[in-house]
Amino acid sequence: xxxxxxxxxxxxxETAKARNATLTLVADSCAPADLxxxxxxxxxxxADANRVIETLQIRVSGLERERDEIRSRAHYDLSLCxxxxxxxxxxxxxxRLARGKAAILAEDSDGVPNALSNAIDQIPDPKPKxxxxxxx
Numbered sequence: 286x287x288x289x290x291x292x293x294x295x296x297x298x299e300t301a302k303a304r305n306a307t308l309t310l311v312a313d314s315c316a317p318a319d320l321x322x323x324x325x326x327x328x329x330x331x332a333d334a335n336r337v338i339e340t341l342q343i344r345v346s347g348l349e350r351e352r353d354e355i356r357s358r359a360h361y362d363l364s365l366c367x368x369x370x371x372x373x374x375x376x377x378x379x380x381r382l383a384r385g386k387a388a389i390l391a392e393d394s395d396g397v398p399n400a401l402s403n404a405i406d407q408i409p410d411p412k413p414k415x416x417x418x419x420x421x
Contacts, residue, residue, distance in 0.1 A: 380411055
């Protein structure tokens with residue numbers, strides 16, 4: 286049972302309990318004395334209750350579906366966020382890849398390194414943009 290936080294919530298809860306008790310009392314007092322009629326009476330109430338339950342189950346499944354969509358959107362939004370360390374590692378990896386490809390393209394047609402490709406290979410890595418260089 287959840288904890289009551291305010292007097293208003295307590296009052297609402299007591300009112301709901303009283304309403305349910307009154308409805309139960311009225312339904313029981315309206316039941317016919319004849320056993321067959323009484324069973325039909327309760328069967329009708331049970332059918333009504335089943336319809337309400339089905340309606341609520343549909344509503345709950347819709348809310349669960351909506352909750353799952355919101356969770357997946359939130360998960361996707363969080364997946365777009367990266368830490369500064371990850372961003373710096375990827376930035377450095379992209380630079381090294383570009384430098385390597387440029388060096389390969391600058392080589393002679395036989396794949397023999399030349400002065401230009403060696404000069405490209407000697408280009409230093411960029412300085413860290415977001416954090417210090419402790420992680421690489």
